[in-house]
Structure formats: C-alpha cells, structure tokens
Amino acid sequence: MPVLAIGLSHHQVSSDALTQFTAAAERAGEQLREAHGVHGLITLATCNRCELFVDSENFHQTVRLARDLLGKAGVPDLAPITDVYGLRNAVRHLFEVACGLDSMVVGEAEIAGQVRKALRRSSEQASPPLHRLFQMALGTSKQVANATMLGAMGRSVASVALDLAESRHGALRGKQALLIGTGAYAGVVTADLLRRGAEVSVYSSSGRAAAFATTHPVTPLTDAELPAALGTTQALIACSGRGRTAYHLTSRQLTEARGQAAELLPVVDLALGRDVSPELATTPGIDLIDLDVVGQCTPNDHVESLERARKLIDVAVENYLQAERTRLADPAIVAVRSYVNQIVAQELGDVTAHNSPEQTALVARSLRRVANTLLHQPSVRAQESARNGELGDFMSALEEVFGIEVTGQ
Structure with missing residues (x-):
C-alpha cells in the first residue's frame, strides 16, 4: 500500500500554530503533487488537524521532500515535528480520524463530513488507491457510528x-x-x-x-x-x-x-x-x-465504545489491505488471460478459414469455455499470492513455464 500521511494535529501544537501550518500545507501540497513518484494527494484540514495523505512510490524520499516544502512554505519550525504515518499505520490513522477517535472531542459528529469534503475537494489530485482509502474510511466511520455509542455520545x-x-x-x-x-x-x-x-x-x-x-x-x-x-x-x-x-x-x-x-x-x-x-x-x-481551552476541557471517557470501535477498525484495516494486495495481482491475471486469449484467437482464425459461420461459432463457444476454465485457477492463485506477499514467485513461474512477462507493476 503506497500511502503515507504527514501533518500536525491538536496533539502537538496550538490552534494558532495549526492555522499557520494549514496555510503552508496548502502551498506545499501543490508542489508535492508534481514530484516524481507521487501519484496522488489529499489534504485533510479541520479545526483539529491538517494532514497530507500521499500516494507515493518512495516513502522516505517523499517525507523528506514534504518537510522541505513545508519549511520553504513558511513553517520551518513546524515541519520537523510533523507526525508521519506509513503503509498500515497511515490506513489505521485515517480510519481512526474518520471515526472520531483522534478528534479533540472523541466521537465528534462533524469529522466524517470533513473527511468526505476533503476527498471531494481533492478529487482530481487523488489517485485511485487514495479514493478507495477515503471511501472505506467513510464506510468504517458509518459502521462504527451504528455499532457503538460513539455516534450517540459524539458531540461537536x-x-x-x-x-x-x-x-x-x-x-x-x-x-x-x-x-x-x-x-x-x-x-x-x-x-x-x-x-x-x-x-x-x-x-x-x-x-x-x-x-x-x-x-x-x-x-x-x-x-x-x-x-x-x-x-x-x-x-x-x-x-x-x-x-x-x-x-x-x-x-x-x-x-x-x-x-x-x-x-x-x-x-x-x-x-x-x-x-x-x-x-x-x-x-x-x-x-x-477558544479551541485550545476546549481541547484542555474535553472528557474522553467512552471506554467501552472506544474498545468496540477499535476492534471494528482492526477488521476494516485488514479488509482494506487485503483488498489492495489482491489488486496487485491484476497485471499478472491480465497477462495470463492475454496469453490464453491470443492462442484462442489464433485457433479461431484457422477454424474460420475452413468452416462455415455456424461451425465457427460452435467452436468459438467451446474454446472460450475451455479458456475460462483454464484461467480460473491461475487467477485465484495470483490473488492468493498477492495477499500472501508471494506475487513475485508467481510471476517468476509464469515467465519460466510460459514465457509470460508481466508488465504494469
């Protein structure tokens, strides 16, 4: 999962410092979107936090660049103290934020709307993985609100x-x-x-x-x-x-x-x-x-609901990561299907040249039925390999046995 999050929240700085950081993050984010290896970016800014969620090929390089751009954008003292979350931690963090577990007021009612607004505002700059991440965060937020008392107790x-x-x-x-x-x-x-x-x-x-x-x-x-x-x-x-x-x-x-x-x-x-x-x-x-006073006086005593919410988030994080890992198998599945379909097309070409249209149609249906049967197991195995972190072995086997080279990774 090539996602990372970098930013500040009410946990580290005052509301005045967060205001300054938010303005700088908007400027830095515009430049970060254009950086090599960055495929998408969503800025989540609320009264509690400002964080950049980035789809990037290189975790450490992107973090260094983001902090450098934030410093140049006007917050050289704040950039070094930003929180950084990567991969699984970034996914969990967003889910906790969307569910109100990391808010100034635990379970606050407005946070899901703010996450939805962030996705909508950054829609053109967000990559498909970031779209899926934010959509699942919103779905998890709704599930937590319905299954726990946080939705009832959550106040703005x-x-x-x-x-x-x-x-x-x-x-x-x-x-x-x-x-x-x-x-x-x-x-x-x-x-x-x-x-x-x-x-x-x-x-x-x-x-x-x-x-x-x-x-x-x-x-x-x-x-x-x-x-x-x-x-x-x-x-x-x-x-x-x-x-x-x-x-x-x-x-x-x-x-x-x-x-x-x-x-x-x-x-x-x-x-x-x-x-x-x-x-x-x-x-x-x-x-x-003001917001700083509110933060100091906020009770966080929804123990049972928080425990239930975190368990639901655990499951959601695993489901999301499993789904994303499975998607890694798509290029391998496409390569295998292309290989088999090419053989089918060649055979149909010969059949078409020597048989009537009716006979050709019958053979075509039979060949495609056989092809689909043959492709089912490799497709399932490709997805299993991706989920288990063994996709490289699967692709090596394809190249060794069939000469299929997988591209698009």
Missing part, C-alpha cells in the same frame, strides 16, 4: 465549548447570543444555540447575515448595528473560520462597545484562524473560550 467541538460556557456563566436559555459568521459551521452552532433556548443574532462582515436569516430563525445585523449588539449581548460566539490576518473583533472594540458592563462576557472562538484577538484572554470582563 461547538457543543463542548457551549457546555463549558454554560458551566462557567449559567444556562443560555433566554439570553442574547451574538454569532459572528454565516458559513457551514455557523448552521451547526446556530442549531445548538437555539436548542439551548438562546435568542440568536448573526453578523457577517461579508454581508451575508440577511441571507442566513432567511433559512435560520435568527436576527441579522448590519455593520451599523454591530457595536450596539456587542454592548448588550450575553454570549459571543465566533465561527467564520476565514483565517484572516485581521481579527473580526479586537479587545478595543469590545471594551468600547461594552463600556462599564459589570457582567463577565463569555466569548467562544471556534474559528481555526481565530475570529477574535487572543488579547481578549487578558481583557477585563471577558472570558475567552
């Missing part, structure tokens, strides 16, 4: 962050909540806020708040209305996720808008690229809950 990062905000500042029911952002994740956050009974207002610097309000029961805000809303809101949630260099909200903006407000304001920043300035962490009157 947003729900954990809002749980934390409520534990610190009381229930959101009946309170004014201001949401910054109208992207795909904003819909998830809005649904959670409404479920908790909050009254939600939405602001978007791109001017899409009004359009968002047509499909969600929220109040849209204009640029002119934002300062007043900042002054009265009882909870602020930012999730535009644009990763801009300029923050949507600064310490000065909130301080001026809130004036002498005595109540402590929870500010939940769910954007990987930060929507609010990190200075808010030390701003009086503000309780900043």
Whole structure:
C-alpha cells in the first residue's frame, strides 16, 4: 500500500500554530503533487488537524521532500515535528480520524463530513488507491457510528465549548447570543444555540447575515448595528473560520462597545484562524473560550465504545489491505488471460478459414469455455499470492513455464 500521511494535529501544537501550518500545507501540497513518484494527494484540514495523505512510490524520499516544502512554505519550525504515518499505520490513522477517535472531542459528529469534503475537494489530485482509502474510511466511520455509542455520545467541538460556557456563566436559555459568521459551521452552532433556548443574532462582515436569516430563525445585523449588539449581548460566539490576518473583533472594540458592563462576557472562538484577538484572554470582563481551552476541557471517557470501535477498525484495516494486495495481482491475471486469449484467437482464425459461420461459432463457444476454465485457477492463485506477499514467485513461474512477462507493476 503506497500511502503515507504527514501533518500536525491538536496533539502537538496550538490552534494558532495549526492555522499557520494549514496555510503552508496548502502551498506545499501543490508542489508535492508534481514530484516524481507521487501519484496522488489529499489534504485533510479541520479545526483539529491538517494532514497530507500521499500516494507515493518512495516513502522516505517523499517525507523528506514534504518537510522541505513545508519549511520553504513558511513553517520551518513546524515541519520537523510533523507526525508521519506509513503503509498500515497511515490506513489505521485515517480510519481512526474518520471515526472520531483522534478528534479533540472523541466521537465528534462533524469529522466524517470533513473527511468526505476533503476527498471531494481533492478529487482530481487523488489517485485511485487514495479514493478507495477515503471511501472505506467513510464506510468504517458509518459502521462504527451504528455499532457503538460513539455516534450517540459524539458531540461537536461547538457543543463542548457551549457546555463549558454554560458551566462557567449559567444556562443560555433566554439570553442574547451574538454569532459572528454565516458559513457551514455557523448552521451547526446556530442549531445548538437555539436548542439551548438562546435568542440568536448573526453578523457577517461579508454581508451575508440577511441571507442566513432567511433559512435560520435568527436576527441579522448590519455593520451599523454591530457595536450596539456587542454592548448588550450575553454570549459571543465566533465561527467564520476565514483565517484572516485581521481579527473580526479586537479587545478595543469590545471594551468600547461594552463600556462599564459589570457582567463577565463569555466569548467562544471556534474559528481555526481565530475570529477574535487572543488579547481578549487578558481583557477585563471577558472570558475567552477558544479551541485550545476546549481541547484542555474535553472528557474522553467512552471506554467501552472506544474498545468496540477499535476492534471494528482492526477488521476494516485488514479488509482494506487485503483488498489492495489482491489488486496487485491484476497485471499478472491480465497477462495470463492475454496469453490464453491470443492462442484462442489464433485457433479461431484457422477454424474460420475452413468452416462455415455456424461451425465457427460452435467452436468459438467451446474454446472460450475451455479458456475460462483454464484461467480460473491461475487467477485465484495470483490473488492468493498477492495477499500472501508471494506475487513475485508467481510471476517468476509464469515467465519460466510460459514465457509470460508481466508488465504494469
């Protein structure tokens, strides 16, 4: 299995460092796709991680090149500490990620969608083995969700962050909540806020708040209305996720808008690229809950479900690797079939020249039936040899006995 994965996650670096790494990985990935021996690449970027999954002929050379390109793309300090997974480990890692076992929130609900989105976005750059790998990872994720309690207990990062905000500042029911952002994740956050009974207002610097309000029961805000809303809101949630260099909200903006407000304001920043300035962490009157805080406060106590999920992943990994090893036999099977079919075609040529069309058709059916019978056992043995790592011996035997040279490996 010629796949490897290289990247960083919430296990190693802060969300700010991960944002920087993600931008560099996009640039490095474009160059890595063009490298000799690289047949495909998929970039998986979420609020928890950024990893490049690469179909490559040379593991060590590709890892060195990837780290070199990442360093040149702007993260020389992060490139050397990237996690690297190869072959079986890369397959298992992706399956664990897709099933939510390696997320900031174990069993998180959104990860399968993010894996599917990564495959869709990288579809043109992904090789057939990577397509099959990601598709099976998604299938395994669905199986784990259906067969364990992780699907029921799995919560989003947003729900954990809002749980934390409520534990610190009381229930959101009946309170004014201001949401910054109208992207795909904003819909998830809005649904959670409404479920908790909050009254939600939405602001978007791109001017899409009004359009968002047509499909969600929220109040849209204009640029002119934002300062007043900042002054009265009882909870602020930012999730535009644009990763801009300029923050949507600064310490000065909130301080001026809130004036002498005595109540402590929870500010939940769910954007990987930060929507609010990190200075808010030390701003009086503000309780900043960002992704780093969420990661430190996430419980991972689904012991029985995790054990069951890992067993299902064990089986899925083996099934995937077996299937991929079996595919290695395809060129050998094609070579044998081509050899036999060529003999059949020669015989049919002689029959056609000396017999009627009816007689030729009868002989053709008989020859093809015999050929298929003869080909069955070699095809089965080729697949068995591939699964057992003995395909080289099988191909050597073909060349020795029949003079068949297998190409396409």
